[in-house]
Amino acid sequence: MEIPPFQRIAVVGAGLIGGSVLLAGARRGLAAEFSCWSRSETSRRLLADLQVATVHARVEDCVRGADLVVVATPVDRIEETFAAIAPALAPGALVTDAGSVKVAILRAAARLPASVTFVGAHPMAGSEKAGAAHASAELYAGRACFITPTGAEPRAAVDRVTAFWRGLGCRTSECTAEHHDEIVAAISHVPHAAASALMLAVSDQPGFRVDAAGSGLRDATRIAAGEENLWLGILLANAPHVVAGLRSVEARVAELRGAVERGDAAAVNRLLAEARVARQSLDRPA
């Protein structure tokens, strides 16, 4: 798909995700100019040092005149961000986001003026390291990105936003916001919450010894090192799917625990084998 050129891309909330949009967008020449805003002065200084965008201290100044606005603030701040930028958005501007939930954000997009078009997106890229200091021009390379149109937008707007995320290196696919939230609960939000709960349970054990921990425990809990402020917003914004998924985790742990407790070798073996096969399917080329 040929990438339609943008005149000015504004990134609102330039941490790991937004900062990487700037670096990748600049390197791949997706716009003639870039502007950005960050709440933190430290991040603004850091972004100024990168020399890829005009850095603004006021969010309205950042979006003024931009033909594409990328909102990359935390999920639980997106509604207030939409309200803050609304008065300054250029008529005809496209607005997209990078949030990990889509139904709640689509609802929040009601705060945007009717003169702009919002097309939600969720690039499946991130890290347990937050902040613009960890931003990378290659963060999106080869990553899956959901585009979640409502069907009410002009098709050309959806295509332009899709081309933008592809331009950053993503592999895009379209689905409804509802379906998106169900998918990411299963593959991301539930594993995150479960890894946090596992880390807590392991620390609770009388035999827990940090210095004996190996790569198995480290890998199994790596995502639990993520910023709680980010994940708090995500888990609450996708609560119904997250709760259903965590109930499954409780049931499956209880099932395996019960089999070990009964000394039921056949049941333990069957559960471990099913889990192995499921896990191996993640490593097969799609």
Next chain:
Amino acid sequence: MEIPPFQRIAVVGAGLIGGSVLLAGARRGLAAEFSCWSRSETSRRLLADLQVATVHARVEDCVRGADLVVVATPVDRIEETFAAIAPALAPGALVTDAGSVKVAILRAAARLPASVTFVGAHPMAGSEKAGAAHASAELYAGRACFITPTGAEPRAAVDRVTAFWRGLGCRTSECTAEHHDEIVAAISHVPHAAASALMLAVSDQPGFRVDAAGSGLRDATRIAAGEENLWLGILLANAPHVVAGLRSVEARVAELRGAVERGDAAAVNRLLAEARVARQSLDRPA
């Protein structure tokens, strides 16, 4: 510690763990000669190709005349291995093992003749990839290794076995078999079972899509790809600690799920923050 030389080291059950003992032991010159046995003909052919040990098809032939015997069969086969090698062991021989549980193996060591000394060990090294084909001379480099004497052995025997595992590259520490089993339940067996249960729960979700899975889910469930035959034996042999740990996992998942369900932002935030701090402690240098 100076490494006392062995005349012949016999490795019984030469898969990933035993095969790596051979490769590391040969490279580091821990014995004048090495012998090994594997149940599988494929492994025996592979071990013969490595040209570091005499490969035997009968386990008694493998241990005959060895002054150090390393038993590396799966945990649930160690008792029958001890019984099989007992008649052929040289009087005065040292026997050690590499099993992931220690109380059950100490009990099984009653099958060994009184003329040999058993000193249990557990090098914290492994991989979800099983078999001699994945063996490596560097598997033990820098890895923690528990040595679990009963206190009834001659001190010189404990020191020689300790020197052997250090000679392979391990960092050794001594504790009782009981304490060992409590520690590895917390840092290894419970995380393994929990990762398997998480993988099953994720596969149960209506939104689960293999092609959208990212590195978070992959890491959180990596250990669930391990061989169920190995892990079945480990979980059952350490059942009391594993069951207690999995009950903690159930409780912590339920606690976090309840907080999300109630929309209790303060509780969700506190749990995620505690988990983050605990997880970060795993990455601090000891």
